[in-house]
Amino acid sequence: MRRFFCLSLFLLAVASGSLAQTPKTAEDFYNRGVRKEAQRDFDGALADYDQAIALKPSDITLVTIYLNRANVLMSKGDLNAALLDLDKAVAANPRDLRAFYNRGIVRAELGKLDEAIADFSATLAIQSDFGIAYNNRGNARQAKGDIEGALADYDSAIKHNPQGALGYFNRAAARQSKNELDKALADYTQAVSLAPKLVEAYFNRGIVRQLMRDLDAAIADFNQAIELKADDAGFYVSRGNALLARGDTERAIADFTKAIQLDPQQADAYTNRGIARKTKKDASGALADFELAIAANPRDAVAYVNRGTLLEERGDAKGALADFNMAIAINPALAQAYANRGVIRLQQGKVEQAEQDFTQAIALDAALKPSLEKYLAEMKRYRAKKP
DSSP: OOOOOSOOOOOOOOOSSOOOSSOOSHHHHHHHHHHHHHTTOHHHHHHHHHHHHHTOOOHHHHHHHHHHHHHHHHHTTOHHHHHHHHHHHHHHOTTOHHHHHHHHHHHHHTTOHHHHHHHHHHHHHHOTTOHHHHHHHHHHHHHTTOHHHHHHHHHHHHHHOTTOHHHHHHHHHHHHHTTOHHHHHHHHHHHHHHOTTOHHHHHHHHHHHHHTTOHHHHHHHHHHHHHHOTTOHHHHHHHHHHHHHHTOHHHHHHHHHHHHHHOTTOHHHHHHHHHHHHHTTOHHHHHHHHHHHHHHOTTOHHHHHHHHHHHHHTTOHHHHHHHHHHHHHHOTTOHHHHHHHHHHHHHTTOHHHHHHHHHHHHHHOGGGHHHHHHHHHHHHHHHHHOO
């Protein structure tokens, strides 16, 4: 699931006054800085803003200069320096909502979520109908795990701006995280109706539809996302997953291959292509893909499970066991890894350890129990024969 976190919307004002050939006043330097900023001459813009500040402009102009300096510093990737300028903007005029709002954005980007929430709240205290501030406060709350608080903020964002797609998009993401798929689907649909080029809404709606097993509709959404943004490897991975679930293995492999072409470090694409190739009984191709997945991401637990399964089928119990152990070390909640390890341990006569693995696998995923019944029965027979 993808979500928009803290939309970087800066509210910047241009000072009055002419653009003099040789700047003399604070406003002259400020205006020349604005022009340089627009031309992406960031160092030149910063130098002019410094000159403007040195000439001691009015508090109103000073706030705007600090806001623009922060904007330039963000463009340069220096968030901490931007935050210092926004602190000065707030100090220069504690009633200027732009200063609080922009500082909230920077704090959120820096992971200072409680402080960001406080800034968005201060913004709303100044202007209670500022819909995008509700959106951003909701995003910060959602990032903290306060889903109910986030939902309340998205409701307010929609109330104050019912034609704004982001309110519906973000509320959909929150509902999706709660597994309220019907409600999430409705919100994503409203988002794309208001913003037909909002590519992430099509992508997320596709994920929801796939979770709801509406594979044709999911693929249609991924098609739309790819049409709008053809260079996103993740879109091809997700469409490939839906195609694979629908049984269209060849097209799924083509999508995973396209994802790899766009991003050779896309571990999920290798893993999923390996699964597709395994489905086609191409064990060698599948094993090669799982190797590539692990090389791209040594923390890909699913790749270890799948490689281990192939190694077990090839009679390499030692290599398989090592892969299942690694998968569990990376992700202790991966039920299939326990199930597979339990099978090998049972074959090795380690009945108690096998039982522990089967018990853990079923506790994590009860749907695995039917596939383990024959091993559980074998374990009982083994114990019955034991003197």
